[in-house]
Amino acid sequence: MLTTARVDLVPFEVERDLGALHAMFSDPEWARGGYMTPAATEEESREWLEREFGDNGGWTWVLRVRPEQEAAGVIGVFSDQGTSVRGISWYLRRTSWGAGLMSEVARVVVDHLLRQPSISAIEAWIDSRNVRSIAVARHAGLDLVGRLPRTNPGEIAQSVVMGRAARPADPTTFGFSPVLSVRDLDETVRLLCSLLGLHVRFQLGDLAYLGCTTWNGQSGLEVRRVSGPVAPTTMTVDVGVLVDAVYDAAVAAGLGESTAPEDMPWSRRTFTLVLPEGHRLTVSGPLRA
Ligand SMILES: CC(C)(COP(=O)(O)OP(=O)(O)OC[C@H]1O[C@@H](n2cnc3c(N)ncnc32)[C@H](O)[C@@H]1OP(=O)(O)O)[C@@H](O)C(=O)NCCC(=O)NCCS
Known part of the structure; x- marks a missing residue:
């Protein structure tokens, strides 16, 4: 278990945590805040968690804001894609937004992950309009490293890629000018x-x-x-x-x-x-x- 000033980070267990996390994933206003589509059913929430974190070697934690026992959110790295640069995502129920909780948690989790020998860097792909999440990434020491197009239902948007390396180094080549x-x-x-x-x-x-x-x-x-x-x-x-x-x-x-x-x-x-x-x-x- 990891801890921060206000939060216990408990290893995620699907049967124990699904109910609380589905309440968050199915909240339409919550999803709008993250430029995402809400989960329609508990099964969809289960698939969401399975897709993102299912095969990540156990690096998924639910947030328990002391003294509560129920999950207020979840943070974890994406399923292993065979690279030492690992993607991360974080989700917090809407009633707890704006109190600095995820910034506090993300810092501790990213520091912890970057101490693992198999992880050389952490990256987060965030909708360019999701300023809260971009601020969380900055609090965790991530910087802007790229930008990608993104197709959402009904719109075209852009993701910013925020990243932090375990051992930051200036690149040898950083651009091409044809x-x-x-x-x-x-x-x-x-x-x-x-x-x-x-x-x-x-x-x-x-x-x-x-x-x-x-x-x-x-x-x-x-x-x-x-x-x-x-x-x-x-x-x-x-x-x-x-x-x-x-x-x-x-x-x-x-x-x-x-x-x-x-x-x-x-x-x-x-x-x-x-x-x-x-x-x-x-x-x-x-x-x-
Ligand atoms: C992104 C999310 C996890 C942030 O959690 P949080 O605990 O509310 O974040 P914090 O309280 O640590 O605040 C982060 C920043 O957002 C800013 N913020 C808070 N309320 C805001 C608002 N209404 N509008 C804009 N920014 C706001 C804060 O000022 C803070 O920045 P600062 O510390 O530099 O001032 C949460 O909003 C969430 O779950 N959103 C939906 C899911 C999502 O988007 N996940 C990320 C996918 S990449």
Whole structure:
């Protein structure tokens, strides 16, 4: 058992804890707060717990807020996916929100997990709008390490990936900047910015450097002006929006050679954006909701 200032963390037992956790998982307002779908039946709650924590080597704890004996929530790592970077999730019943309980618990649990020899890092995938959960992750020492598209019922959203390594180290390589050679630099930059939401980080003579966001320090794209023939390049661009709207805008901009969007077996929807000078950008985004 682990303990924090106010909470006992007791190893999860499905038959003992299912009732209390189902009361939480089936609360529609609770689920809305986490941008999730509530469980309709106790069986669904059982499947939820089995799917997330079923094969995780026992690293699931229920929270008992002293002196209560009933589970107020649950925290655990995902079922073993054969990697030393382990995903974590945390769930607390709505009546206990906002008192700092999960922040207190997550810190203790993450510190404990990172002391295990088989775990090199902990990561949490959190809906970008779930500011409470992002704050919990920060309290547990996790930082923003990435972003992924996410398909929810009825909407496309984004997950932020928060992570903390047992032994933090600066990466050797932290980005790629592919080069696109073009004759018409200004028109290519205009098209890429308007279709893909890119930002001009700087433009100097025959070079424009485009970033995904207005922030510096991330991967980008170098667009270089050349005078001779252009060798068409192929590259993939990950987007966090439905690609259909990007495809429609590309066709409206006169890029009629672009191919129509298709669902791929690796759970992405893609189309090929063909630029005026023949470069082919595979635009890869979330599946439709
Ligand atoms: C996410 C969750 C576990 C947080 O638990 P909690 O005990 O309420 O969290 P804390 O009280 O420790 O608060 C976390 C942060 O949220 C902030 N917060 C509290 N109430 C808030 C509100 N109404 N709006 C925005 N932020 C709020 C707190 O200020 C705190 O940040 P700070 O300490 O930096 O100020 C809980 O809200 C929950 O179970 N949500 C539904 C399930 C879920 O989303 N799980 C995570 C899936 S990734």
